[in-house]
Amino acid sequence: MSLSTNRLIGVGCGVATGALWGMVFLAPKFAPDASPMLLSAGRYLAYGVLAAALLAPRWNKVAPLLDAKAWRGLAWLSLAGNIVYYLFLVVSVHFAGVAASALIVGMVPVAVAVWGLKDPDAPPLRKVGPPILLAAVAVVLIGWESLSREALNRDVSQVLIGLACGLAALLSWSAYAIGNSRWMARLPQVSAQDWSLLTGVVTGGFALLLAIPAVVEANGQTTDQWARLAAASMGVAIFASIVGNAFWNQASRLLPLSMLGQMIVFETLFAFAYGYLWESRWPTVIEIVAMAMMVVSVLWCVRAHRPAAVAAAEGDH
Template identity: 25%
Template sequence: MNPLRSTLLQGVAFAVLATLCWASNFISPYVLQGYSIQDFMLVRFMMAGLIGVCVLPFYRAQLRALRPRQWLTGMGLGVVGYLGYSSCIAGGVIYGGPLLIAAFIGAVPVLQALLGNATQRSLRWGQLAVPVTVLCLGLVAINLNLLNESASGPTQLGLGLAFSFGAVLLWLSFSAVNQAAMVHLHTQATAAWTCLMTIGAGLAAVALTPLAWGANLLRLPSLGVTTPDALHLYGWAALIALLSSVIGAGAWNVASRRLPMVLSGQLIALESLFASLLGLAFHGRLPSMAETLGLVLILIGTVYAVRVILAPTRLASEQPATP
């Protein structure tokens, strides 16, 4: 197999793993057990930060390869891409339902494909027309169904839209900065970079806890921190922290080294698909026809984008070697 094609396929596999793990973000509002979403998010990211602190000593050599400025950048990305993004995801699910925020995340590939190709210009614009159009149609199908059938009031739906837009903006910012930072990152420092992200998110959660407590947003102090429901909350927080902030982030950083930004942006659409399926499962219902059509179109657009990116390397591998 052509080495470049093999590298791209590895990148696709790691990106799929990352999006599957990140989809666990969307179930946070369904596992609160009477506690607030603020309780859950702060506990979750403190746990993620603790995991990062415990794991980082195993990568001391990698850490020494990073400059202090890179330490700060990695931790800052954790605040934006972990704590900020996941909080917007949770708000979108609470106020807009399980598919509204997932549909907006499905729009990220459209924006990131344009941004990635504008900065790297790895494809002709015409090559992106079909996958981007298919993804847009999938997004429209899901949103039309939501707007027609939503039982929530305009204020609640407006909050859902605001959190959804926030999630998209934070992800685009995180992805662009992280992709640029990875270019200057030592090739063996990916694991340490992921640990710094989790530590940054954990430190931000610790800093925000007194503010949330003072604003009466926390229920753990009043409902109890050692009750069976609290232990249930801790278990889910630890699981999602491990899946999303550790495994998912690590897999994405590995994928970022192997994929051009234009392709990694397309693969984010799979997070929308996985998140929609998880949300529907927790709601105990099947998708409507419009939702099914939208999800299928998002999947088709993603697969088509992968084929477009891999086509040049496949043709190159089939070319006879020249003396």
């Protein structure tokens, strides 16, 4: 396939990832009585079991492709991109709401795209700077209205805790996105799907350690609360972790890092859409304008990464 075709497929994978990952913001709302630790343990235990079952038939072929360094890489990626990230995200959703959490995590494209400018195949800052700035303005615009609305219904200290945890989730996931892209490039012999499943197996191991104190803490959960937790955990594990991560890894293999970061914008857009459905309301005019700005930002960035555009930009030096 040509470079432009790969980029188009990569963008499609990025959109699919956003649609699936956006669902994770609703899990804390669907099981509001479950603690962040219990939600994280439930989601990633389910992810680990499913990943192990899917990978089992090919384990003898896949496992030898990784050395000790790659397994250590999987360990820190599993912590940064799954366990630690989701713990902070759940706390953020509980205290600051879906909109505020999606807002802060929506800044990941800016962080990743800026970091990706160091790559040799990245276009110059003057080409990708404007769409990155546009995305940042869009996120701030949504946040200005969303945070004002959330602050009216919550204690200020709770909102601040939620925002701090959202920022921690942003930093954790940015580190994962950058590190995962690097490891995917180092291990071309491992398919995107297998890398996702391997991440799931390692994450499931960490979730086992997390499950013990989480279950002890949740001793008073009712049958209905356990059922909601199980449904949320299994749904997010299948759609966001298994399928979503596979799409993301494919996008990571087809797109340069500075462009890959822009794809995370779709997670924010879908998270807001799901939030509107959950709250049974339409977006405001400001929110519609901001989301339109995000879409324009992504399309602008895609154009900046077209081979002809990159070559022309480099020829201007």
